[in-house]
Structure formats: structure tokens, C-alpha cells
Amino acid sequence: MALRAPNLDDRRFQQLVDEAKRYVQQSCPEWTDHNVSDPGVTLIETFAHMVDQLVYRLNRVPEKNYLAFLDLLGVRLFPPTAARTDVTFWLSAPQQETVLLPPGTEVATEAGENAEPVVFATIDALPIVPSRLGRLVTRTASGEHTDRTRDLADGKDVPCFQHRPVAGDATLFGLSTAVPRCAVVVRLDSRVEGVGVDPRQPPLLWEAWDGQDWVPCLTDEDTTGGLNRPGEVVLHVPAGHAESVIAGQRAGWLRCRVVEPRAGQPFYSESPTVREAEVFTAGGTTTVEHARVETDVPVGESGGVPGETFPLPVVPVLLDDEPVVVQTSTRDGWRDWTVVPDFGASRPDDRHVVLDASAGEILFPPAVRELDGTLRRYGAVPTKGAVIRVPRYRTGGGRAGNVARGAISVLRSSVPYVAEVVNREAAIGGVDAETVDEAKVRVPNQLRVQERAVTAADHELITRQAVPSLARVRCLPVDGGARVLVVPDAVADQQDRLRFEQLVPSDEVLDTVARHLDERRLLGTRLIVEPPRYQGITVVARLVAPETVAARVREEALAALYRYLNPLRGGPDGTGWEFGRPVQFGEIFAVLQRVPDVSLVSEVRMFPANPLTGERGAPIERLDVAPNALVFSHQHQVSTS
Numbered sequence: 001m002a003l004r005a006p007n008l009d010d011r012r013f014q015q016l017v018d019e020a021k022r023y024v025q026q027s028c029p030e031w032t033d034h035n036v037s038d039p040g041v042t043l044i045e046t047f048a049h050m051v052d053q054l055v056y057r058l059n060r061v062p063e064k065n066y067l068a069f070l071d072l073l074g075v076r077l078f079p080p081t082a083a084r085t086d087v088t089f090w091l092s093a094p095q096q097e098t099v100l101l102p103p104g105t106e107v108a109t110e111a112g113e114n115a116e117p118v119v120f121a122t123i124d125a126l127p128i129v130p131s132r133l134g135r136l137v138t139r140t141a142s143g144e145h146t147d148r149t150r151d152l153a154d155g156k157d158v159p160c161f162q163h164r165p166v167a168g169d170a171t172l173f174g175l176s177t178a179v180p181r182c183a184v185v186v187r188l189d190s191r192v193e194g195v196g197v198d199p200r201q202p203p204l205l206w207e208a209w210d211g212q213d214w215v216p217c218l219t220d221e222d223t224t225g226g227l228n229r230p231g232e233v234v235l236h237v238p239a240g241h242a243e244s245v246i247a248g249q250r251a252g253w254l255r256c257r258v259v260e261p262r263a264g265q266p267f268y269s270e271s272p273t274v275r276e277a278e279v280f281t282a283g284g285t286t287t288v289e290h291a292r293v294e295t296d297v298p299v300g301e302s303g304g305v306p307g308e309t310f311p312l313p314v315v316p317v318l319l320d321d322e323p324v325v326v327q328t329s330t331r332d333g334w335r336d337w338t339v340v341p342d343f344g345a346s347r348p349d350d351r352h353v354v355l356d357a358s359a360g361e362i363l364f365p366p367a368v369r370e371l372d373g374t375l376r377r378y379g380a381v382p383t384k385g386a387v388i389r390v391p392r393y394r395t396g397g398g399r400a401g402n403v404a405r406g407a408i409s410v411l412r413s414s415v416p417y418v419a420e421v422v423n424r425e426a427a428i429g430g431v432d433a434e435t436v437d438e439a440k441v442r443v444p445n446q447l448r449v450q451e452r453a454v455t456a457a458d459h460e461l462i463t464r465q466a467v468p469s470l471a472r473v474r475c476l477p478v479d480g481g482a483r484v485l486v487v488p489d490a491v492a493d494q495q496d497r498l499r500f501e502q503l504v505p506s507d508e509v510l511d512t513v514a515r516h517l518d519e520r521r522l523l524g525t526r527l528i529v530e531p532p533r534y535q536g537i538t539v540v541a542r543l544v545a546p547e548t549v550a551a552r553v554r555e556e557a558l559a560a561l562y563r564y565l566n567p568l569r570g571g572p573d574g575t576g577w578e579f580g581r582p583v584q585f586g587e588i589f590a591v592l593q594r595v596p597d598v599s600l601v602s603e604v605r606m607f608p609a610n611p612l613t614g615e616r617g618a619p620i621e622r623l624d625v626a627p628n629a630l631v632f633s634h635q636h637q638v639s640t641s
Contacts, residue, residue, distance in 0.1 A: 001348045007350025011055060016048035073341055075443055079357035081320045081468060081548065082291040082394070083401030083430030084422045087408055088118070088183055088236070090196035090283040091128065092419035093169060093249035098211065099417050101126040101282075107414035107421050109403055118400055120288035120408060120427070128182055130286040131175045133277055135249045140170025141258075145247035157273040160227055160256070165268040167203075167260045171227075175279060176249030181243040183255065183256070186233040188224055189276035196269035203261045203268070209253040210240030217254070220424070227256070227272040236285055237447055240522075254279075255278040272447045279374040288408070288423075289316055290401025290430055291394045299362060304384025306367035306377065315360030316433055326353050326393055327360055329387040343378035352379045357434055362388070380610065401430035404491045426491035426502070453520040459484050466516035467509055474532070474579050476628055480528025485579070485628055486513055496562040496569065499612045500632065503567060532627035536609035537565055537583055540637045541592055550640040557595045557638045564591045567630035580627040592638075603641075 010183075011019075021034055021044065033042055087107055091099065103125050108117040136148045140162055149619060161169035173186060197203065202302040204226055207214040215238045235254065243252050287405030292314075293323045297308040301591045317324060327334040337351040342366050346352045354363040365379025382388065408423040430543045434442070446465075449458045456475035457484050463473045472487035490502035514529045521527055539561050545553040564570050572587075585606060592601045611632050624630060 006105045011052075013045075013048050013052045016051050017045055019469050020048060035074050039326050045530050047119045058365070065328050066440075070161075070439065070443055073443070075439060076356055077358040077368075077439055078434035078468065079316045079319055080397035080433040081429060081431045082289045082397040083399075083403070084154075084319055085120075085403075085405075085425055085427035086284045087122075087288045087421055087423045088283050089126065089411075089415070090420040090422070091281070091416050091417050093280075093417070094280040094282065095128070095130055095265065095417055098130065099128040099415070101128070101284070101286070101415055101418075104413075107408050108146055108410045108412050109407045109410060117410065118290060118403055118407075119412065120290050120401070123287050123289055126181060126284050126286040128281060129176055129177060131179050131182070131184065131252070131279060131281045133173060133279040134176045134251050135172075135174030135446065136166055136274075136564065137172040137247045137249070137436060139170045139172060139247075139255075141166050141373050146229045147247055152277060152414075154276070155275060157275050157324075158470060159271040159273050161258055161268070162273040163271055165258050165271050167258050168373060169271075170255045170257040171248060171274070172253055173277070173279060174246070174249055174253055177252070178241045178243045178252035179237050179281055180239050181285050182237050182281050182452065183220070183285060184235045184237055185280055185282045186235065186254070187231075187276075187278040187411075188227065188275050189234070189294070190224075190227065190272060192456065192475065194218075196266055197226045197228065197280045198266045199225025199228050202228075203259050203264060203265060205257050205259045206235050207257060208235075208237050208241045209244055209246070209255075210238065210241040211244055214257075215240060216253065218424075220476065227274065230628060243512035262344045270546040274602060284413060285424075288427075288481070289394075290398070291396040291580075293392060293394055294390070295392050297393070299388050299390060302364075302384060302386040302388060304386075306365060306381050308364045310364075310388055312360045312362065312390065312393070314395045315358070316318040316395060316397070317357040317360055318397050319357050319392060324393045325353055325391060326355075327389050327391055328382045334389075334391075346379040348377040348380065350379045362390075362455065399430050400434045401427055402491050403427045404493055406493070426493070427490065428489055431468045451520050452522075453482075453517055453525075454522060456482065458520075459517060462516055462520055463513050466634070467514050470505075470509070472532075472576055472630075474628075476579075478526065478528065480524070481528065482521075483528040483530070483608055483628065484513065484517065485511070485530065485532040486629070487532060490568060495559050496566050497633070498566070498568070503534065503632070517522070531625055532579065534567065534611055534632040535623065535625050535629045536632045536634040537612040537623055538607045538609045538636060539565070540601040540603075540605045540607070541546045541588075541601065541639075543592065543595075543598050543638060544602055545597050545640045546599070549597050552594060552641050555596050557592055557598070557640075558636055560591050560595055561588070561638070562633045562634045564588075565631050565633045567632060570631075577631050580625055582625050583623040585621045 024031055055463060085102045089101060091567060096628060103122055105122040106119055108119045111117040114240055136152050138146050151158050160171045161591055206217045206219055211575060218236040220234040220236060222233045225235060230542055237494055241252060243250055246253055324339050325338040334549050337353045339355045340352045342354060346365060358507045367375050370376050405423055405426045411418060413419050445461055449461055453459045453462055459475040469489055470486050471489040474485045476483045486505050486507045487503060490498055493500050510529050517527055567577050569576055589604050591603055605619045606623055608623055611634050
């Protein structure tokens with residue numbers, strides 16, 4: 001059993017009062033009025049209350065000693081991490097000159113009645129480069145290029161592909177310059193429609209040339225119906241877009257390529273044509289983070305003695321980006337000091353400092369007197385009078401920065417010609433700073449693991465430390481190794497309705513976890529790091545509710561289903577659906593029955609669904625989930641009568 005801390009004094013307020021009254025009877029028997037109205041009893045109760053507070057503080061000594069022991073081990077609280085997302089800055093109108101957004105440009109969410117706006121800042125400079133259409137080239141699947149620029153200028157109908165298009169045909173748009181990270185509008189006018197294609201799902205892919213290969217562009221809007229009618233295509237050009245020579249012409253190239261149709265997807269029987277084409281830059285996209293950058297921060301003046309500590313003015317310090325550097329002044333300028341985890345391996349001449357990111361303190365090397373009387377220095381000491389500064393560090397972060405897509409809509413910095421800002425995806429990655437109570441739980445496990453991944457719990461602990469923003473981690477045994485399943489945190493666009501792509505971890509996250517585990521796994525252990533499988537489920541239900549509240553009941557029932565069948569925050573205890581846990585018919589019935597104003601759950605049907613294709617299987621009474629899988633809500637349907 002766990003060792004219990006001793007109760008150093010278990011007396012409470014009433015016991016102290018009663019004990020004082022007994023002493024009064026022994027020392028002053030003539031005092032017989034012990035009612036609460038007596039002034040003397042009031043004084044006794046006052047002193048008993050004060051002693052009770054002292055006893056409470058005394059009983060916290062074991063906790064203080066425990067924290068002092070953790071401090072002796074060099075335990076530091078983990079600082080917060082900052083949420084990040086991409087934000088698009090839309091121009092009020094196409095510009096003739098480049099619009100430059102400097103680093104640190106601030107955007108924010110709307111302020112609520114009881115909530116302050118969440119402020120983000122751009123990480124890098126964003127040049128929004130103007131562009132225009134310079135060349136129009138068609139390319140057949142066999143690689144034959146034809147320059148159609150003159151035909152377009154003469155107002156002729158230019159066929160986009162071969163007469164009978166095949167996968168690989170493409171139309172290339174040569175821009176006057178490369179437009180990396182810019183949002184480009186391709187405006188087309190056509191007089192002849194392509195035959196056979198479904199305008200809602202044309203077999204087309206827009207791409208940009210990055211100097212080595214064609215990279216897909218994100219399509220924000222397409223009103224051309226697959227080049228079938230006049231309209232616009234809004235493209236987000238990737239960061240690597242570069243000028244190059246194609247068909248003898250140098251330009252920043254974009255292309256619209258015909259791809260192989262999916263099963264059941266209609267395909268072109270004739271090529272669409274274009275009579276007019278225009279390209280212009282409408283905005284730009286860059287990464288913002290929920291953090292603020294402090295620059296050239298003075299922290300004090302050295303006293304020339306070992307072991308000095310200097311506090312930073314703004315805390316906490318974020319460590320999830322470039323390492324912090326400390327500088328001291330010299331006659332020739334500034335000298336850099338490297339931040340290290342501890343001074344254990346520091347030599348006397350090493351310019352090392354330790355940064356306590358949560359407390360915001362800079363610790364310079366100490367000097368320790370050895371048993372033989374000599375003084376051992378664990379690093380160099382700044383000269384007396386040297387000015388100490390931090391040229392750059394980031395502060396802020398936390399879960400407050402995890403906002404839904406579309407939530408960032410306010411431009412706080414003054415930037416000319418920018419009319420609107422918006423985040424097309426939710427901001428993720430924000431984690432609050434570790435608390436003392438969380439550290440008490442972490443440290444014993446960390447001391448047990450000792451940087452070695454042996455058990456499944458070891459793999460899970462190291463994974464969480466490698467990427468604190470992960471929402472779920474599960475380690476399952478495989479033949480000769482371990483399979484680590486990671487689920488990123490996600491912010492639902494509407495209530496608890498998640499999109500499937502939000503639950504797929506990025507390659508960067510997978511690589512980080514794999515690298516940390518590979519350094520700590522046992523020799524010969526096979527390691528697999530991947531996302532879990534997602535078993536889609538669709539619930540179709542019919543409820544009976546009063547007609548006056550039928551619409552509200554339907555929305556609340558849908559919200560209850562999405563909330564319960566949620567891989568991150570669902571399940572019976574609200575902490576996320578358990579890996580491998582099946583979905584029972586009865587529990588879905590119970591979830592719907594608990595919705596307010598539901599008179600009767602007249603029908604419930606469950607269907608397995610593919611979250612990628614949307615295909616739905618036959619109705620079932622129980623949905624089995626594999627041990628490496630989680631459930632995923634897919635298009636629930638609820639009707640009321």
C-alpha cells in the first residue's frame with residue numbers, strides 16, 4: 001500500500017476551544033459563564049481559529065519536503081506550448097505593388113461578452129506578390145506542349161485538353177512571376193461546355209511547379225464546374241512555387257490536370273474550351289502562433305560571482321521553437337551563452353546557463369567547494385558589471401489558442417490594402433503549462449522509466465513527453481515490438497462534429513515520436529508509430545417529441561450522438577472512446593432517451609460506415625471495433641414526429 005504522510009497535529013477548531021475551556025476551569029474556577037456570548041469565550045475562539053490555521057500549515061510540511069526533494073532532483077515544470085495555424089490575408093483589391101506583412105503582424109478572434117480575444121502573431125514575413133497571366137500552354141498526356149497564348153489574345157475558343165480528354169492532359173497557366181504562399185484567382189470565360197463530366201466533382205487537379213515537381217494546390221472555391229462555364233477558381237499556391245522554363249517560356253507555372261476518375265465518377269467525353277482567362281493575386285497565407293515575441297530584453301547586471309539568478313520580466317518562456325540565447329556585454333560587443341539542461345557536464349570555461357522556462361529565471365553556473373577545500377566551478381562567470389540580456393524569446397501559449405477554423409477574423413495590426421483575415425483550419429498544438437500536481441504524478445513514472453522504453457506504459461509516457469499536444473496515445477504489442485497509436489488534438493468546427501482529416505497526425509508529429517522512441521527502445525525491438533484505424537458509424541433514429549420543440553430536440557439529439565461517439569472526448573466517462581470498445585445498441589438508445597423533452601425513442605438503427613468514401617453497410621445491433629481502432633461519427637440522422 002502507499003505510504004501515508006503523518007498528520008503532525010490532528011486537532012481542529014472545536015477541539016482547541018474545548019481544550020482551552022478545560023484549562024479555564026482548572027486555572028480560573030470562578031469563571032463559570034462559558035457561553036458563546038461571553039467576551040472571554042470570543043477571545044478563546046479567535047485564538048483557536050488562528051491556531052487551527054497554524055496546524056493546517058504545519059501539516060503541509062511533508063508536502064513541502066516532497067517538493068523540495070523534487071527540486072533537489074532537478075525537476076522543472078514543463079512550460080506551455082503555442083497553438084499554430086495558417087491564416088489567409090485577403091486583399092481589398094488586386095494591387096500593382098507587393099504588399100508586405102512583417103513578422104509579428106497580429107490577428108485575433110472576436111471578443112466575447114465574457115471572454116478576451118485570443119491574439120496570434122505571424123511568424124515570418126509574408127510578401128503578397130502581384131501577378132498576371134503571361135502564357136497559356138496546353139499539354140497532352142504524351143508530353144506534347146502547344147502555346148495557346150496568341151489564340152487566347154485573338155479571342156478564339158482554346159481547347160483545354162485533347163478532343164477526347166485522357167488522364168494526364170493539362171492546361172498550364174504561366175504567371176508573370178512566382179507567387180509562393182499567395183492566394184491566386186483564375187478567372188475563366190468559356191462558350192462551349194465539356195460534355196460528360198459532373199460539374200460538382202470534376203476529375204481535375206490544380207498544381208504548382210516548385211522547381212522540381214508539381215505540388216497540389218488547395219482549392220478554396222471553384223465556380224467553373226470543371227472548366228464548363230464562366231467562373232473563378234481560387235487557389236492557395238504552396239510555399240515552394242518558383243519560376244521555371246516550360247515550353248521555352250519562363251514563368252511561374254500553375255496547371256489544371258485531368259486525373260483518373262474514381263469509381264462512379266463521370267469523365268469528359270469532349271474537352272472544355274476557354275475564350276478568356278485572367279489571373280491575379282487576391283491574398284496570401286502564412287503561419288501564425290498564439291505567442292508574443294520579446295526582443296532585446298535586459299535582465300540585470302552581473303555581480304561577478306557564481307550562482308547568480310536573474311528573472312525575466314514576462315513569463316513563461318516557450319521552448320517549442322528555436323533555443324533561447326543569453327548574451328552578456330563585453331568591450332567588443334555581445335557574447336553568447338548557451339542554455340543547457342543542467343551544469344553537470346559543464347567545464348570551468350564553458351559559457352553555460354540554465355533556463356527555468358516556467359518560472360522565467362536564468363541561472364548562471366555555481367561554484368562548489370570540494371572536500372579538499374578547492375573550489376570547483378561548473379562554468380564560467382560573467383565579469384562584474386556586465387549587462388545581461390536576452391535578444392529574443394517567446395512567451396504566451398496554452399490551450400486557449402486552440403480555436404476553431406474561421407474563429408480568427410480580426411486584424412489587429414495596421415496593414416494597408418488588407419480587408420479580411422481568416423483561418424481555414426483550426427489552431428492546434430496549444431498546451432497549458434504543467435502544474436505542480438501534474439508534476440507529482442509525472443516524476444515517479446519518469447524515475448521508473450529512466451529514459452528506457454520497455455513496457456507499453458513506458459512507450460506511452462515517452463510519446464506524451466515528446467509531443468505534449470497529443471490527445472490520445474495507446475501502445476499495443478506486436479510480434480517482436482510495439483505499435484504506438486497517436487491521435488492529435490482537434491477543435492471541432494461545430495460542437496463535437498470532427499472532420500476525419502483532423503484526426504490524422506502530421507508527418508512531423510509521427511517523425512518526432514518515432515525519433516524519441518527509437519533512441520530509448522530496447523535493441524531488437526520493432527517499432528511502429530501510426531494513427532489508429534477509425535471505424536465509422538452512422539446512427540439513424542426517429543424520436544417522438546412535442547411539436548413546439550421538435551427542431552430543438554433534433555439538434556440536441558444530434559449533438560448528443562456526436563458527443564458520445566467521439567474519439568477524443570466521447571465514451572461513458574467523457575475522456576475519449578476506449579480503443580477497441582464496441583458500440584452497443586442499448587447505449588445509443590440510452591443516449592437518445594436522456595435528451596430533454598424526448599417522449600419516446602421509436603426507432604434506432606446503426607450502420608458501419610467508411611469515413612473516407614462515405615459508404616454505409618447493412619444495419620447491425622452491435623458494432624465491433626478492432627483493438628487498434630476508435631469510433632468516428634459519420635453523418636448521423638435524426639427525425640422527430
